[in-house]
C-alpha cells in the first residue's frame with residue numbers, strides 16, 4: 001500500500017470487535033460498515049443511531065422508569081423535538097413559571113406558527129377545566145419550576161389529561177430522576193436538560209425525552225433522525241459518566257440546600273425563601289407526596305428590591321460562581337431577572353414575581369458551612 005492508503009487504513013478496521021471495555025466507548029464515527037447493501041450490524045449512520053448515544057438513551061429511560069429514550073443536542077432541542085409532535089392550531093396549556101428559554105421558544109418561535117400557549121399556575125382541576133377546549137393537545141409543566149420553585153401536582157394534571165385524551169409533558173430538570181419520576185404519576189413524556197443534574201459537572205450541553213408509549217416513541221424517533229438535533233458521542237459519553245454519581249451528588253445537593261435554606265430563612269436581610277422543603281412553602285405537601293427529597297435549587301428575595309444591592313451581594317461572593325445554568329457539583333448563583341429570564345417582558349416578570357431582588361442558587365456539593373460563611377460575609381458587607 002502507498003502512504004496515502006496506509007494513512008487511511010492501517011491499524012483500523014470498519015468492523016470493530018468488542019474489546020471487553022468496562023465503560024461504553026466514545027463511538028466517534030459518522031457511518032458504519034455494511035456487509036452488503038442494506039445489511040449492517042444495527043447501525044448505519046450516526047444521525048439515526050450511535051452506540052454511545054444509544055447507551056445513554058437506555059440509561060436515561062431506565063432511571064426515569066420509561067421504555068423509550070431519545071437524546072438531543074440540548075435541553076431546548078429536546079423541547080423543540082417534543083413540540084414537533086403537535087400541529088399549527090393546537091393549544092398548549094403551560095405552567096407560567098418556566099425556564100426563560102422554553103418561554104422564548106414557545107412565544108417567539110412556535111407562537112408565530114399558529115401554536116397557542118396558555119400560561120397559568122395549574123394549581124387545580126377547576127382551573128384546567130376552564131383553560132381546556134377542543135384544540136388543547138398538551139399540558140406542559142415544570143416542577144419544581146424555574147426560578148420560583150413552584151410545585152405542580154403531577155397526578156392531578158395527568159388524571160385530567162387522561163380524561164381529555166391529551167398529553168402531559170413534564171420538564172424534570174430541577175428534580176432529576178433521583179428525586180421524582182413523573183412517568184410513575186402518569187406523565188406521557190419526561191424531558192431533561194441533561195446539561196444540569198444528569199451531566200452534573202457543567203461540562204456538557206445535552207437534552208433528553210423519554211416515554212412509555214410506543215406511538216409517541218416512534219414519532220419522537222422520526223423527529224430525532226429527520227430533524228437531526230442529536231448530541232455527539234463525546235457529549236453522550238460525558239453525560240453517561242456524570243449520571244454514574246447522580247444519586248450520591250443529589251443526596252449532598254439536597255442536604256446542603258436544606259442547611260442553606262434554613263440559614264436564609266433566619267436572615268434578617270431576606271424577605272422570602274423559595275425552597276419546597278420548607279414547611280412555609282405553599283406546595284410543601286405536594287412536594288412531599290411526589291418528590292423523595294426537595295432538591296438543590298433555592299431562590300430568595302432580599303428585603304430591599306434594589307438591583308444595585310442584588311448586584312453588590314452577588315459580586316461579594318467568593319465560592320458561589322455568578323453564572324447561568326445549574327446542577328453542577330460547584331455552587332452557582334444567578335440573577336434571574338437579568339440572566340436566565342431576561343427574555344421575559346417586564347409585565348411577565350412582574351406577574352411571575354421575578355423582581356430585581358430575586359436571587360437563585362444552585363447549591364453545589366461543597367462543605368455547607370463554607371457555603372454559608374460565604375453568603376454570610378456577603379450579607380455583612382451590605383450593611
Ligand SMILES: Cc1ncc(COP(=O)(O)O)c(C=O)c1O
Nearest residue numbers: 074075076099146173193195206
Ligand atoms: C428547566 C429547564 N429546562 C430546559 C432548559 C434548557 O436546557 P439547555 O440549556 O440544555 O438547552 C433549561 C436550561 O436552563 C432549564 O433550566
